[in-house]
Amino acid sequence: MGAVHAPVAAEAAWRRRYRATRLGFPTWSRDDPDRLLYLSNANGRFEVYAWDRRGGAHRQVTDRAEGTGYRVPSRLDPNGTHIWWFDDAKGNELGHWVREPFAGGRRETIAEDLPPAYSAWLALGSSFAVLGRSRAEEGTTVYVLDDGAPAKLIYAHRQSANVSDLSRDETLIAIAHSEHGDSRNRAVRIVDRGGRALAELWDGPGKGLQPVRFSPVPGDQRLLVLHDRRGRRQPLLLDARSGRVDDVELDLPGETFAEWYPDAASLLIGHEHGGRGELYRVDLGTRRLERIPTEAGTIATARVRPDGDVWYQWTDAATPAEIRSVRDGVVIRPPGERPPAGVPYAEEDADGVHLFVAEPTGPRPHPTIFIVHGGPEAHDQDAYSAQVQAWVDHGFAVVLVNYRGSSGYGKAWRDAIVGRPGLTELEDLARVHDLLVRRG
Structure with missing residues (x-):
């Protein structure tokens, strides 16, 4: 009779917690929302993954010893054909963007003739990119990169700035800047592709503005911006054509973030107070605020899908983060064993x-x-x-x-x-x- 071995003890709970796979919130292509990107540490470090939701396929895009995409988020171009990810030297944050096909294939280093730089973010058009860079000796520079053409400098300043977004018709660029000398409280400038300023908004010393996203409706040139005018972060809309500001006052304590609904008639509001979050929809015409049912806990990120469904990243002290849909529940689960539940706070x-x-x-x-x-x-x-x-x-x-x-x-x-x-x-x-x- 063979020897009988005692069962191997299960791995300690604390080890299982640390080794469990985590997922970042997915982003999707504007024109093909079933092509998505997300971060995962499934291989032991955070890397970029592509998700073809239509076919159900997941592909690990990057594989670097220092990990990828954790500090500088990767991007999908509007039609979902190419992935852009930031390649720095051993995690030092000085690098270049790399572009490759969504399904995999030949990689191309972008603007390789420019020296490596910190990322001041990136906005992608259908056939061009708006590249923000930052270097100690240069300050912040912004370039327009048209396919097959030399990089065109459209913005430069010694103070800190970053590219925020590109309008739906791809004619306008939103930039957050601190030319007034206070990088913690920035101003907003909207420029055309040649760098000509079309609109400017600054709330004065000690009051910051954070551009979020242009309206998703073609021809609508409103930019969603977060402000501090009432001592807590709330949304406003800046019309690039007229310069008109529509301040969306919310009767909510604590801080908020905001995203557009697809028809640009409403905003999704993420509200946090006392370390816990909830979601609302505000009608921009009537200002009616409607609570969206979610469990108590933390909502780190939320966005509205083109079909009107809301996806959000939810967690509480006892439950590891999940990517959820208001309509359908959990959208995507990490591979492998779930970590043990925790004690509530x-x-x-x-x-x-x-x-x-x-x-x-x-x-x-x-x-x-x-x-x-x-x-x-x-x-x-x-x-x-x-x-x-x-x-x-x-x-x-x-x-x-x-x-x-x-x-x-x-x-x-x-x-x-x-x-x-x-x-x-x-x-x-x-x-x-x-x-x-x-x-x-």
Whole structure:
């Protein structure tokens, strides 16, 4: 009789959490929305994947030792025939864009005669590209790249700027710039393909603008922009033809992001308050705000598909991120075993400082670790974290503090560290520490 071996113990939960595959939110081609791109770490590092939804095929596009697409998102051209991804040297963020067919094939390095640069983003037309670059000795430059023609410089400035979007008819380019000297609070300029300025919007010192996307309707030259006019991020529409501004005031606390519906008569609104998110639809004619049903948790990204369905990336502390459709549920699942569920977060307030606490089972007090987010323009959310849950697996409580300087709580909170970086955050962390010690 052969030897009987004891069953091999299952891999520890914390290891399974870290090794689980994660997916980024898919982007799709304007004219062929069943051709999509997404990021995945299925091979152990983040790489770009192409998804032919019509045929159900997934293809790994990139394979670099340092990973690809995590800091500089990849792009699909409007008709879905080519993928553009950013190729830097060993992850140093200085590089060139590479173009290849959606189905795979010959790769081409774009504007190879220009020196490697940081990406100041990219907007793609049907037969040309608008390339933003940044180098210490040059500042920011923007080029129009027509197929078969030399790169044409249309913008240059010592201060920071970036390309934001191209209008639906491909005649207008939106640029966010800081020519006034404040890169944290940018202005918006709309130029034609020759670089001639057609519209400009700046809300003045200390107030930032973030261009999002032009209207998806041909002939409609409105640009969707996020602003800080009321002390929290909300949308407005800038008409490139008339210069008219339509401020879409929302009676919502916290921060918002926005995207167009396909008919440009409504906006999708992502709303976050207290580290949790929800979705709304606002009618631009009536200003009626309608809640879109979603579970409590964090919605990191959301966009409207051409058929009107809403896709969004959702997670909470106990559930790894999922790509969901309002209409059909989960859209795409990562390959392999799902990681174990996590413990939910409790939320607390320490004299106005919002925080989350994840605790192991058993009586208090627990050994406790503070995991302090960076940024500082970032914040902790009700979102699944392998790191947090791994500490809980080992008997630790974990504290996540959205100190002054964090995003997600309005402009005044975000700007509270100006002039005192490092000190303001530590004061808030100390306040939370003292509260939790007193509580036991």
